[in-house]
Amino acid sequence: MNSYKCINRIYRYNNLLEDVDFHLNEGERVAIVGPNGCGKSTLMKIVLGEEDPTEGKRVVNNSVQIEMLAQQPRFDASLSxxxxxxxxxxxxxxxxxxxxxxxxxxxxxxxxxxxxxxxxxxxxxxxxxxxxxxxxxxxxxxxxxxxxxxxxxxxxx
The missing domain is CATH 1.20.58 (Methane Monooxygenase Hydroxylase; Chain G, domain 1)
Structure with a gap:
């Protein structure tokens, strides 16, 4: 299980994420839905370890594999x-x-x-x-x- 406790992320004096708490269990699939600019991509970058939260704790079980679909996938134009x-x-x-x-x-x-x-x-x-x-x-x-x-x-x- 991966846990995320009291995750905060501040960008340019704006609270993008505030007191986010959740956990991910092995085998779970999740979708993060919300309006543009609410912090969905930032949250996923924190989950994937690509960014650190401004505050909060990220506890990761390395046996749990987390993947994210790209928002703008790039495909080879020569492929079917x-x-x-x-x-x-x-x-x-x-x-x-x-x-x-x-x-x-x-x-x-x-x-x-x-x-x-x-x-x-x-x-x-x-x-x-x-x-x-x-x-x-x-x-x-x-x-x-x-x-x-x-x-x-x-x-x-």
Whole structure:
């Protein structure tokens, strides 16, 4: 669990964030909603550790992974919508490739405890992110965001 207590952030003599208290548990998904200029992006920068609060305490559990979608994402103009989504899943794709490579190594050296430990970590990562089938993940994104009819079009067209 990550905790944020009495978070204050002052910009140019203005209280942008005042006495913000909350916690994030592993597996939770949150959306921060509010009018422009109310401090949503600043709060997320504090949560991600990119900025420090003017006052308050940030207690972070490093095993809890926090990610944020960019407000203005940048996509390679030469990619289709489907490929752009796959490109954003590069960390998961790389983990799959590493798992395949480690599987071959473990098959040759099945008593190597270091290899087995690496295999266990990468398997846990893939399990945690439900990343065994990226095509299914891409299909869900296309369906949920109503992009299926655009999947083969360029992202900027």
């Amino acid at each position: 919508v489907r490929d752009a989504i796959l490109n954003e899943l590069s960390e998961l794709r790389e983990a799959q490739e590493e798992h395949a490579r480690l599987s071959q190594e473990v098959a040759r050296d099945f008593e190597n405890s270091e290899l087995l430990a690496k295999m266990e970590r990468i398997t846990a990562f893939l399990d945690h992110h439900n990343a065994w089938n990226l095509d299914d993940k891409i299909e869900r994104v296309l369906q949920e965001f109503k992009l299926k009819e655009y999947e083969h079009r360029l992202v900027v067209s």
